[in-house]
Amino acid sequence: KNQVEQSPQSLIILEGKNCTLQCNYTVSPFSNLRWYKQDTGRGPVSLTIMTFSENTKSNGRYTATLDADTKQSSLHITASQLSDSASYICVTLNTGFQKLVFGTGTRLLVSP
């Protein structure tokens, strides 16, 4: 069982609409949680990094939330643009092993 589960697997929304992506993790001990954006054929690019003491963090139209008690995170995208079409990957840092643990991502398609 993957230690980082994301939902939905894929999502199609109309340009201008908002959407929320979910992440549940079981990684322990946990240090921080990251959201990455990966365009097709490219490497992941960091959007936010949140420690367990942070509830929310914004980066432009992207807002990430973290509930360390329930081990859930979400990434909210507002006023979506065509360029938001990509995979969004939830990643946690396993403090014990100092390794990043990746989810399989949510593939977002923003259609005109």
Added chain:
Amino acid sequence: NAGVMQNPRHLVRRRGQEARLRCSPMKGHSHVYWYRQLPEEGLKFMVYLQKENIIDESGMPKERFSAEFPKEGPSILRIQQVVRGDSAAYFCASSYDSYEQYFGPGTRLTVT
């Protein structure tokens, strides 16, 4: 400041041949990480290196795979006697302080 560079971007090898993947970290970064991404799967940690030292290779198969990060020059991930199951995208990331990792564009290896 150029980002993380990887070459080649695409590599085709026949079964049994050797594959060499190169990664040049960002200027000033001494931490390098290699990840593998199989189709429809999340990135998986392979190896973590600092200049001339392997810090953690727990994610790398014990046979046929090796990695180095010499004092001068790029980091090299070497796969000997490739098999079809080695076909994947291999990503390199670099870091200044082992916290924020910056990813390269990846090398897509196809074994025929």
